[in-house]
Amino acid sequence: xxxxxxxxxPLSVPEGAIASLNCTYSDRGSQSFFWYxxxxxxxxxxxxFIYSNGDKEDGRFTAQLNKASQYVSLxxxxxxxxDSATYLCAVTRDSSYKLIFGSGTRLLVRP
Amino acid sequence: xAGVAQSPRYKIIEKRQSVAFWCNPISGHATLYWYQQxxxxxxxxxxxxxxxxxxxxxxxxxxxxSAERLKGVDSTLKIQPAKLEDSAVYLCASSLTSGxxTQYFGPGTRLLVL
Numbered sequence: 001x002x003x004x005x006x007x008x009x010p011l012s013v014p015e016g017a018i019a020s021l022n023c024t025y026s027d028r029g030s031q032s033f034f035w036y037x038x039x040x041x042x043x044x045x046x047x048x049f050i051y052s053n054g055d056k057e058d059g060r061f062t063a064q065l066n067k068a069s070q071y072v073s074l075x076x077x078x079x080x081x082x083d084s085a086t087y088l089c090a091v092t093r094d095s096s097y098k099l100i101f102g103s104g105t106r107l108l109v110r111p
Numbered sequence: 112x113a114g115v116a117q118s119p120r121y122k123i124i125e126k127r128q129s130v131a132f133w134c135n136p137i138s139g140h141a142t143l144y145w146y147q148q149x150x151x152x153x154x155x156x157x158x159x160x161x162x163x164x165x166x167x168x169x170x171x172x173x174x175x176x177s178a179e180r181l182k183g184v185d186s187t188l189k190i191q192p193a194k195l196e197d198s199a200v201y202l203c204a205s206s207l208t209s210g211x212x213t214q215y216f217g218p219g220t221r222l223l224v225l
Binding site for chain 1: 151152153154155156159167202206209210211212213214216217218219
């Protein structure tokens with residue numbers, strides 16, 4: 001079992017819709033949870049991170065964390081074609097911020 | 112603010128050859144990371160430095176990979192000898208400290224081993 005699991009996709013949504021990206025993790029001791037965006041041929045860039053159960057909003061992005069279910073998600077409202085990318089979920093087990101990445105979900109936003 | 116610099120951007124070598132990658136982190140960033148990203152996978156941490164000391168190298172294949180950050184600034188990652196399965200993008204990232212949430216990634220070095 002991989003430590004961080006993501007559906008590889010592609011997830012295809014129409015422009016303006018809400019895109020929902022999901023991630024599960026196996027280590028109950030995981031402390032911090034990150035979402036990175038990676039455009040094709042580019043390096044990952046941090047979208048947001050979350051530590052506590054519940055929702056965290058930043059502009060069009062909302063991260064949701066449920067530690068009991070070991071589940072973290074990213075919602076993208078009003079999706080734009082420029083949001084088309086691979087979204088990487090990452091977790092850390094301790095305060096060292098050693099990131100453990102999932103394989104990513106490819107998102108396609110159709111104009 | 113200048114970002115993380117890496118060179119070369121691309122490298123093609125034959126198996127059993129050696130190769131070295133260079134990384135210059137953001138100025139003032141104490142923590143430096145090297146990741147390996149194989150096509151279709153997420154990045155995997157190879158080694159983490161705090162200043163010029165190694166914090167974590169548990170996933171570095173030490174029989175063929177080595178890394179150093181002698182003066183606590185720039186870093187080199189070396190592979191000797193290379194194998195076909197080393198074909199990947201090698202990403203360098205830096206953060207202000209090991210306790211910083213945000214890691215800034217460089218553009219990466221794309222390695223192809225033939």
